[in-house]
Amino acid sequence: MYTVLVAESETPEHRADRRERAGRSSGESYIATLEQMVPGIVAERIAPADEDSPVYTPEQIAAYDGVFLTGSPLHVYEDSPPVRRQIAFMRAVFASGVPSFGSCAGLQVAVAAAGGTVRPIPERLEAGIARRIASTMAGRDHPLLAGRPACWDAPAIHGDEVESLPEGALLLASNGVSAVQAAEIRHDGGLFWGVQYHPELSPEEIASALRGQANDLVEQGLALDEAAVERHADLLAALRDDPDSPALRWHLGVDGEFADMACRRRELRNFLDTLVAARHAQRRRD
Structure with missing residues (x-):
């Protein structure tokens, strides 16, 4: 069965606030979703942004089938110790060659780690439902968006957005609020699929x-x-x-596409069935 890392972008204060408000942290929500989708999956929750978090090397990360980066209130454009630690972790993920997936701040962390930029949304935050997300030419036949119609809505809440993608990245979907709603990033031997919205959340x-x-x-x-x-x-x-x-x-x-749980989770399902499955098979052969 798959063995994956779930890396929380939240700080300890963010986790405590979310547990009080929603009953669990972002990483705990992610793991609950993954366990529903893949019974028997082994998901290890870590917190790379924390001051006392161990430093994960590419060699340690290579022991996993996939890495998931959660959303959080983290502002990736701020030069703070938690942001630096989170970006350093993501660079180690890229160097490990393990496929990774991120939503919301998870996408933004991967963008920054690979050389792109993140900013506050110029007008106002996108809250509740991201409307009329549409695939680009590159996204129409991309496996991350397999099964999606030409236009769809998704759960979302974010005040920051990707300003510019790293060199060589693929823009897969956009909407009227944020130009980057889904993307593929290849960097330092690693492959990342990410979305600005939240397929993992109910x-x-x-x-x-x-x-x-x-x-x-x-x-x-x-x-x-x-x-x-x-x-x-x-x-x-x-x-x-x-x-x-x-x-x-x-x-x-x-x-x-929004109301049905399986539809909401399409991108997670596609990542698991495509990249995580391939990585798991490779590790078994090796």
Whole structure:
């Protein structure tokens, strides 16, 4: 069975806040999703941004079938010790040759590690649902997006975005908020697939994030007041238990690509079935 690393981009303070608000850290959410998708998977959670985290060498990382980088409130463009440690870890992942996948801040960390740039979104954060994501010419036949229609919505909450991709990277999907919604990066012998949105999160977890940022949503003009945020969050949370509800889909303006759990997780499934499976087979042969 697959053995993978799940690297949290969160600091200890971020993890504590998320556990209080949502019941578990980003890495714990990732592992719960992976265990649902691949029963028997062995997923080890690590926190490379932490001051007391061990330094992982490419040789140590090479013992795994895949690496996952979580989302977090980490601002990759800030020259802070946690950011430097996280980027150093990602460079070791690239050098190891182990395939890696990242969502939200995970994508941004990989971009920065390979020479690209990240910035705050110029206008306002993308919160709740990333609308009308569309594949590029390169993305239409790319295995990361296999099964996706020409345009789809996805769970998302982020105030930062990729400003420029590293040299040689492939832009796979965009939308009206962020030009980089999905990308492939090849760097130093490694291969990374990433998305700006959150295929690993349930609508309920996105709802929890919205409640935690209600003030920001009101200040940025995305909601009239905190009560409006709460109503929207309640609809998202209800979708987890009743994804086929026509009323919930209508109120939220989503279809099965967002509401159906298997559809929401397409990119994770494609990464597991394509790159992690190939790496696992190679390790068994070796």
